[in-house]
Amino acid sequence: MNNKGKTTIRSLNESDITEVKKVEKESFFEVSDMIDSPDYEYGIFVGNSLVGFCTIGGADVIDDIEAVAAYPGFNGDSLLLSDVFVLPEHRAKGYGSSLVREAIKMKWASEKKNELVFIEPWDDEVKRFYDKLGFSSITDDIMVLKPSALKSIKPKTETVSAPEYIQDLINVNLKKDLYDNEEICSYCHGTGLIIRDNEYGLSDAPNKSYTNLFPYKHQSLSFCPHCNNGVVRRCKFCGQIMSRTAFVHDCEQQDKIRQAEREQKLKDLMDNAQVAPKEVEDSCECFYSEYYSWNEGYFTDWDEFFDDWHENHNEEDDKPEYVWTTERVDMHIDADDIIANATENLYEDAMDDISEEKCKELQNMLDKWCDTCGVRETYVKSNKYKVKIPWEM
Ligand SMILES: [Zn+2]
Ligand SMILES: [Zn+2]
Structure with missing residues (x-):
């Protein structure tokens, strides 16, 4: 050292x-x-x-x-x-x-x-x-x-001025390749550097006060916190300078664009989905639409959907053409998971000593229990099939 x-x-x-x-x-x-x-x-x-x-x-x-x-x-x-x-x-x-x-x-x-x-x-x-x-x-x-x-010793101040060293260090014209929305940081003039104070105090300083806890400095050159390497970016929608870490600007214009993109994506998804075959539609007990404002978009009856639509829209509003089918999900407890858990701290391969029949027996018991425990089935949106809305009903 x-x-x-x-x-x-x-x-x-x-x-x-x-x-x-x-x-x-x-x-x-x-x-x-x-x-x-x-x-x-x-x-x-x-x-x-x-x-x-x-x-x-x-x-x-x-x-x-x-x-x-x-x-x-x-x-x-x-x-x-x-x-x-x-x-x-x-x-x-x-x-x-x-x-x-x-x-x-x-x-x-x-x-x-x-x-x-x-x-x-x-x-x-x-x-x-x-x-x-x-x-x-x-x-x-x-x-x-x-x-x-016992009095503390105040640090003595030395001024560091090294023009020759700094000249050697930065005696170049820094090249910046800028995209349309990029420009030189006005704070650090594109150098990417600032002077940082690095303030500090002494733990045993006399007359310590809350207003003067850090009276000393170890000033140094440091990276500019306002830009990336001397370059800032402007939002192409509102024209404001974005924070150096932001990928997209947090502004109203940008928000509207993102909202429109989200809607377009949902529309594309719906446009590309298959129309549900008759038997799928008939067996579907619950539909989903982002236009239905209750129950997180799930409904079981067309009248519910129409009532909600008319309550929230005018005659001239564009009507959606389709809704999504759903898939039924039941409560399920996996017997293998329970057995694995129960044998975890037993001798090695204890789980292998339980026959397939005994596993099935437990699964049957669990299935029966799930059926009768009082938890109702759940329907989740399936992005596979769409169903035409019977507006003329
Ligand atoms: Zn800067
Ligand atoms: Zn913006």
Whole structure:
């Protein structure tokens, strides 16, 4: 993995000894003897190189222990932060404050409680550094951090401007082959790209408010959400630009066309159907027509159909010529399904041990039960036969 330039903060251990010695040489601290104590030394790495470290141990080693012990909240688990060091060439990048802040949080997590953290700063500049992190002075030489006072570090803003790279990237005239209803997206000028803000917040940001939850940005170039590759399509019926994912436009004109298409399809189906032979018509107990407004289009009696037609139409309306026959469907329970289900958890091939006769016996019982259980037969439209409507009746 290429983690060049990536910063990592973690507790140090014996395997870091070479890196620690390298950095230690540049500082006036001696920490390498102590890195085998768990959760004691912390380091910040850029890539695989250590660039800074700090120590967090017990506060009982502070010289002016009386001043510390008098501080409200002090106890045997209070902490001391010391040996804070960042290599000179890596300063002014926020590494020191990130290291201190994250190391304190890790220490608190490993101790499973957030105790006071003391520090002995040696000059005013150092004091200002800790002040920014939330520490406050209790004597001239001692500062303390109350757990609730740890301040978050705001990200620093960098501006990315790469005209040469972008020029190389898009130094072309983009070719667009357009159909009649297609045109260049006016939003992204046909580039297909927009600048996206990618806003984010910090989970521990101070003064979080509902109106300012995501104050930071990782702006980047992204795909234009208004078009497909810089091209939009207009509806050929109403002329409006369609959403980029729409296949057909959701407008009144388009709706009318779809309705007409549906009607034409039904008409074609009827035109191509056979006229029912006499015996089929005579045995048909129920007809179907999309012009019958009750019972989902099913009716049994021509008078019902005529009454409904006259109620909803005028004399001059075009009368349909045919209706559909229907097929009768009865309730059916399949014996094989029940047997398969009943033997599923038995020994393998248990189903095969049931004779065909026994299956038939069950099917007969089920058929009899269906006939007498009180559920009436159902008729469904058959697209096979049509029957001429006896308008002259
Ligand atoms: Zn666009
Ligand atoms: Zn339209």
